[in-house]
Amino acid sequence: GENVEQHPSTLSVQEGDSAVIKCTYSDSASNYFPWYKQELGKRPQLIIDIRSNVGEKKDQRIAVTLNKTAKHFSLHITETQPEDSAVYFCAASRGTSGTYKYIFGTGTRLKVLA
């Protein structure tokens, strides 16, 4: 069935280093890939997204890359800061046009060490 695998489940980096989180999806019809950040006890918030007609998208320290052939996409955070510590979820769209619902990865807990 449809599935999104996310790795790693936990990631610790030193402040200022880069962090990379990878996701693989199974549905070749997926065409929209959002990333969410969830701080402890708070709601998930959309931080960046990418559509299937684009290979890379950047927003300040955050970037997402998409490889449609391999069916994987990645989140890159550069110059990490303590406030980047959170759980990050990737997601992939599924369903036919007009019925956009997402399947989520299992999350990556990022810890940025000061």
Add this chain to the structure above:
Amino acid sequence: DGGITQSPKYLFRKEGQNVTLSCEQNLNHDAMYWYRQDPGQGLRLIYYSQIVNDFQKGDIAEGYSVSREKKESFPLTVTSAQKNPTAFYLCASSMTGPYGYTFGSGTRLTVV
């Protein structure tokens, strides 16, 4: 509160009891969703609705029911048939099409 409000924040359910979680949005979004979040399992789709008076089952709909009588509201009822209801429940809304969700702040349900 971000345009989408969930209540209550915490809810306790006794065995055999039905409880209803509220979700209201003022974003004029057509689509609304309910997800369940368990540790280590990410978010799993319970029900979703693309339009008023219409809704579809997600991946884990058993033991849950919803209604969509108004565009702004999408309440979720956790029935006594749901054997393991303890979880964090998130409501979300979005514009129709490939757009990200706006999530509510969640309801933490505990069986006592």
